[in-house]
Amino acid sequence: xxxxxxxxxxxxxxxxxxxxxxxxxxxxxxxxxxxxxxxxxxxxxxxxxxxxxxxxxxxxxxxxxxxxxxxxxxxxxxxxxxxxxxxxxxxxxxxxxxxxxxxxxxxxxxxxxxxxxxxxxxxxxxxxxxxxxxxxxxxxxxxxxxxxxxxxxxxxxxxxxxxxxxxxxxxxxxxxxxxxxxxxxxxxxxxxxxxxxxxxxxxxxxxxxxxxxxxxxxxxxxxxxxxxxxxxxxxxxxxxxxxxxxxxxxxxxxxxxxxxxxxxxxxxxx
Ligand SMILES: NC(=O)c1ccc[n+]([C@@H]2O[C@H](COP(=O)([O-])OP(=O)(O)OC[C@H]3O[C@@H](n4cnc5c(N)ncnc54)[C@H](OP(=O)(O)O)[C@@H]3O)[C@@H](O)[C@H]2O)c1
Numbered sequence: 001x002x003x004x005x006x007x008x009x010x011x012x013x014x015x016x017x018x019x020x021x022x023x024x025x026x027x028x029x030x031x032x033x034x035x036x037x038x039x040x041x042x043x044x045x046x047x048x049x050x051x052x053x054x055x056x057x058x059x060x061x062x063x064x065x066x067x068x069x070x071x072x073x074x075x076x077x078x079x080x081x082x083x084x085x086x087x088x089x090x091x092x093x094x095x096x097x098x099x100x101x102x103x104x105x106x107x108x109x110x111x112x113x114x115x116x117x118x119x120x121x122x123x124x125x126x127x128x129x130x131x132x133x134x135x136x137x138x139x140x141x142x143x144x145x146x147x148x149x150x151x152x153x154x155x156x157x158x159x160x161x162x163x164x165x166x167x168x169x170x171x172x173x174x175x176x177x178x179x180x181x182x183x184x185x186x187x188x189x190x191x192x193x194x195x196x197x198x199x200x201x202x203x204x205x206x207x208x209x210x211x212x213x214x215x216x217x218x219x220x221x222x223x224x225x226x227x228x229x230x231x232x233x234x235x236x237x238x239x240x241x242x243x244x245x246x247x248x249x250x251x252x253x254x255x256x257x258x259x260x261x262x263x264x265x266x267x268x269x270x
Contacts, residue, residue, distance in 0.1 A: 001144060002028035006061035008054050008076050010034040010043050013092055014067030016119040017149060018048055023122055024148035033057045059083035063145070064108075066091040066101075070265055077104035084108040088138055090145075094164045095258050098131050098157060100267040109134045111142050114160055114168045115149055124150030125170075127163040165254035173250055178203055 005021070007014045010032040018032055032043035032050050040050040051057045058064045058080035068076055070093045077089075085107040092113050101110045110131040115124040126146045130139060139154070146152035155163060178199045185195025209220050225231045 001026075001141065003062035003141070004029040004031070004060060005063045005065065005145075006031045006033060006054075006057040007065045007067055008033045008057065008080070009065075009067035009069075009072070010039045010050075011036075011067065012117065013115065013119070014065065015039070015042065016117055016124075017065055017067065017092070017115070018043060018046065020119045020122050020124070020149040021145070022046060022048070026148060028062075031057045031061065054079045055083055058087075061087070063088045063090065063141075066093060068093070070094060070096050070261060073101070074104060077101065081105055088134075088142065090142065094168060095161070095262040095265065096267060097160075097262070098129065102131060109138055111138075112157065112160065113142075113146065113152075114163050115146070116168050117171050119149040122148065122150055124152075125167045126150060126152040127155045127160065127167065128152060129155055129157040129160060161255050161258040162251075164258050165251045169254050173247065174203060 005026075005028060007018055007030065010018065011034070014032065014034070018030055021030060030048040032040060032048050033052065033054050034040050034043075034050075035052060037052075040052070044050050054076055064080065064084060064087060066073060066076055066089065073091065073093050073096050080089075081104060084105050087108055088111060089101070089105055089108040090111045090113055091101055092115060094114065096112070098110055098112050101112065111128055111134060112130075113126055113128040115126040118124045119126070124146075126149060128142060128146060130142070134142075143152055178196075181199035181202070182192075182195045185199060186192065190198070206220060209215065210217055213220075221235065225235060
């Protein structure tokens, strides 16, 4: 696959997408577009072409990623509108639905995705949903691109707010947990580097156990809990806390906020 790719908005996520494509050995041309010259300097150092002209970059590309904030999507789509007929336009903007995107680029094949920042290390979970005119062949192409960033899964669009809340924002919650575990390590006297490395690797390893063994997390918890041992002392403390409810509330709040932002953007009425 060596389609020309334009990434419009080379910030945190656009930059992560470009990095993951490069790390995966993508051989097609990549052009990074941004209105911030310093963002483009960073991309130039990675060896990709850069531009401040969205329209020209989209005209030159086969596939266009829209990686600006939800409030900036309309401007970008209006700029590239005449250049994307029959091309894949992939929006990563949270909250912005397919039908809104279609209004501005009706002739494009639109895909809405929700990756996360772990794309930087090719470990994103990316959910995607597609417009009606996206063919099986297009989907294969999209999947092969998204798999370079981690793993991907097609979902119905009605789940995108929930996915945004769980996996798009998820690295934020897990970072809080890693930080808390790191401080727990300090509390019991570990050197700082041992506490941080140990906490992060334990989160990574536990995720891998759940995925590779295809086990319910409760089974993993059971696997490490010996009668009268150390783990049950800790699990007892956790079960008496509101940690489960806190995480559920966090995801619920983020999902509700996603809907609110969409209302504030007025995308439903436009
Ligand atoms: N951050 C995450 O973890 C995450 C995860 C999943 C999805 N998303 C989605 O990803 C999108 C981007 O988020 P981000 O965190 O990467 O934002 P970001 O770091 O602010 O990056 C967006 C970049 O696009 C630039 N930009 C704005 N308007 C532009 C235009 N018309 N043409 C070219 N470039 C333009 C911005 O410049 P200015 O700063 O001057 O505006 C900025 O450099 C959002 O829609 C968000 O919902 C984010």
